[in-house]
Amino acid sequence: MNSPKGKIEPLDQIPSGIPGLDTILRGGFLRAGITIIQGVPGAGKTILGNQLCYNHVANGGKAIYVTLLAESHARMMLHMSQLSFFNADLVPERLYLISAFRVLEESGLKGLQDLLRREIQKHGATVVVLDGLVAAEESATSAREFKKFIHELQTQASLTDCTIFLLTGAGSRPVAPEHTMVDGILELKSENVGRRTERVLVAHKMRGVDVLRGHHAMRITAGGMEVFPRIEAVIGDPDTPPAHVTRALSSGLPVLDRITGGGFPQGSTTLLVGAVGVGKTTLGLQFLSQCTADAPGVMLSFYDGPAALLTKAGNLGLNFADAVAQHAVEIIWQPITEGQLDEICDRFLRIVRLKKAKRVFIDGIGGLSRIAGDQDRLARVLAALNIEFQLRGVTAIYTAESDLSAAIHGKPFDGLSLQGVSSVAHNIVLMRYVELRSELHRMISVLKVRSARIDSGLHLYTMGPKGIEIEDDTAGAARILHALESSGSSARVLDA
Amino acid sequence: MASVLVVDDEFGITEVLDALLTDAGHHVRRAINGRQALELVHEQRPDLILLDMMMPIMDGPTTLKAIRSDPQSASTPVILMSSLPPDKVVKMVDQAFESILTKPFRAKDAIEAINTALTGSA
Numbered sequence: 001m002n003s004p005k006g007k008i009e010p011l012d013q014i015p016s017g018i019p020g021l022d023t024i025l026r027g028g029f030l031r032a033g034i035t036i037i038q039g040v041p042g043a044g045k046t047i048l049g050n051q052l053c054y055n056h057v058a059n060g061g062k063a064i065y066v067t068l069l070a071e072s073h074a075r076m077m078l079h080m081s082q083l084s085f086f087n088a089d090l091v092p093e094r095l096y097l098i099s100a101f102r103v104l105e106e107s108g109l110k111g112l113q114d115l116l117r118r119e120i121q122k123h124g125a126t127v128v129v130l131d132g133l134v135a136a137e138e139s140a141t142s143a144r145e146f147k148k149f150i151h152e153l154q155t156q157a158s159l160t161d162c163t164i165f166l167l168t169g170a171g172s173r174p175v176a177p178e179h180t181m182v183d184g185i186l187e188l189k190s191e192n193v194g195r196r197t198e199r200v201l202v203a204h205k206m207r208g209v210d211v212l213r214g215h216h217a218m219r220i221t222a223g224g225m226e227v228f229p230r231i232e233a234v235i236g237d238p239d240t241p242p243a244h245v246t247r248a249l250s251s252g253l254p255v256l257d258r259i260t261g262g263g264f265p266q267g268s269t270t271l272l273v274g275a276v277g278v279g280k281t282t283l284g285l286q287f288l289s290q291c292t293a294d295a296p297g298v299m300l301s302f303y304d305g306p307a308a309l310l311t312k313a314g315n316l317g318l319n320f321a322d323a324v325a326q327h328a329v330e331i332i333w334q335p336i337t338e339g340q341l342d343e344i345c346d347r348f349l350r351i352v353r354l355k356k357a358k359r360v361f362i363d364g365i366g367g368l369s370r371i372a373g374d375q376d377r378l379a380r381v382l383a384a385l386n387i388e389f390q391l392r393g394v395t396a397i398y399t400a401e402s403d404l405s406a407a408i409h410g411k412p413f414d415g416l417s418l419q420g421v422s423s424v425a426h427n428i429v430l431m432r433y434v435e436l437r438s439e440l441h442r443m444i445s446v447l448k449v450r451s452a453r454i455d456s457g458l459h460l461y462t463m464g465p466k467g468i469e470i471e472d473d474t475a476g477a478a479r480i481l482h483a484l485e486s487s488g489s490s491a492r493v494l495d496a
Numbered sequence: 497m498a499s500v501l502v503v504d505d506e507f508g509i510t511e512v513l514d515a516l517l518t519d520a521g522h523h524v525r526r527a528i529n530g531r532q533a534l535e536l537v538h539e540q541r542p543d544l545i546l547l548d549m550m551m552p553i554m555d556g557p558t559t560l561k562a563i564r565s566d567p568q569s570a571s572t573p574v575i576l577m578s579s580l581p582p583d584k585v586v587k588m589v590d591q592a593f594e595s596i597l598t599k600p601f602r603a604k605d606a607i608e609a610i611n612t613a614l615t616g617s618a
Contacts, residue, residue, distance in 0.1 A: 074579040074599030
């Protein structure tokens with residue numbers, strides 16, 4: 001709406017107080033508007049309705065929760081009392097619970113409308129939740145009567161400066177008439193990801209607001225409902241593009257720093273690709289061991305838990321444990337058995353921001369991939385994370401597991417599944433096994449580094465009590481590859 | 497047999513209490529808010545009133561005040577019903593009542609409270 005001076009006035013919104021939801025709604029619900037919250041039984045409508053009320057009254061507002069043919073108040077309060085937002089002290093002085101079913105039965109929609117008007121005025125309510133809209137719809141003698149009810153409710157909301165939420169089951173019609181009349185529509189759904197079921201929230205409509213579109217992950221915990229906006233929608237489209245930084249960060253391995261052209265450029269993302277056990281995690285731990293209290297780091301581990309990582313780092317002589325003890329490094333362990341991609345990214349990014357981390361290590365992309373389910377989406381999420389890291393000057397390392405292959409002369413990247421993830425990495429480092437006679441050797445090579453002159457030669461390395469030690473020149477690697485060629489076993493695949 | 501007035505806006509509560517008390521041989525009338533309840537009290541004074549605290553139009557505390565201020569019904573035993581903790585209910589009312597039934601309650605607890613109230617008022 002334009003003011004007399006021609007300035008665009010911001011919309012008057014009331015925050016939901018629900019983490020993530022206000023981000024999706026760009027601030028909250030339209031004040032004095034009507035929002036439909038729909039979903040199948042068990043989707044979380046009643047929890048959301050209650051959480052909206054309790055959050056609103058905790059901030060000084062007044063609310064009425066009106067039920068039609070819904071859960072009894074006693075059972076509802078019993079269930080809500082298990083959730084942390086519940087506060088019995090606020091009932092009934094600030095939050096009033098009434099049932100309007102009998103009024104609806106006896107006096108129809110007109111009676112319900114009158115009851116709502118009187119109760120809003122009597123209690124000075126600024127929020128009303130009507131739970132069980134379907135009962136009102138069923139009692140309407142015609143579609144026109146129901147539309148009139150919604151229309152009058154809208155006028156009432158506006159006149160009394162009361163924000164109204166209508167809770168209803170998932171509609172059988174894709175676009176119900178009431179959907180065109182209300183200010184906002186939220187839908188709570190369940191989606192199958194493999195054999196798991198994930199809760200999602202979709203904001204279909206909020207008048208005057210460019211809501212974050214799409215399916216957003218949602219959880220119901222002891223704290224109530226929490227929503228995790230699609231991470232790529234939140235961080236993937238910054239107002240200003242990331243600045244180009246030329247400063248490089250040490251990997252913690254002097255030879256690797258040299259062959260990468262001085263270290264990993266600040267704000268860049270490095271993909272460490274290699275087979276299981278080749279030393280990707282070790283290299284990442286060495287990278288994080290450089291963290292200090294002023295330049296901290298965060299590790300997101302999908303495989304090894306904190307204790308295992310500390311033991312591993314200890315055996316390799318890394319001062320990783322000191323960095324963790326001094327809070328220079330924080331480990332987030334996320335088993336791949338459960339979890340939602342957006343929730344994990346949200347938790348990870350929150351800690352990265354809170355700590356003002358300068359280094360992050362994700363071990364590895366395979367864990368994210370398993371949780372994401374959708375590979376196309378994973379690439380978009382990784383691209384969004386890269387943008388966030390670039391903006392914050394965070395240097396990142398991701399690990400990606402490759403097939404257990406030997407190097408093949410003339411085809412050095414055979415067996416390395418780089419497709420889909422290589423595009424999101426600024427730098428790529430390959431770590432591989434080479435089998436010669438009865439011995440396994442490890443070699444490292446740099447495929448690319450953003451804006452740097454690299455040494456792309458293969459370098460032998462060992463893993464011992466001082467961590468990864470890379471040979472300064474390529475002579476050792478050349479010797480082994482030459483011997484391999486001479487032996488005629490150049491394409492030895494170890495596990496196939 | 498006693499005459500019992502059940503006052504509650506929740507459909508399920510009045511339905512179930514009506515059936516329960518009718519089975520026990522009582523005569524039951526129902527109201528969905530305090531105003532309706534007062535009209536029924538004026539029509540015929542009940543032996544016992546089961547009164548909900550949170551209702552539209554007229555709430556429980558206001559209704560109880562009106563019951564007690566009318567000489568005709570001032571001594572009628574009243575059992576309060578609420579989902580709120582009993583100490584909270586006590587703070588909400590400043591009139592005499594028999595007992596509090598905390599929702600959700602079991603049938604035997606309701607019958608016991610009703611019998612106690614009716615015996616005491618007999």
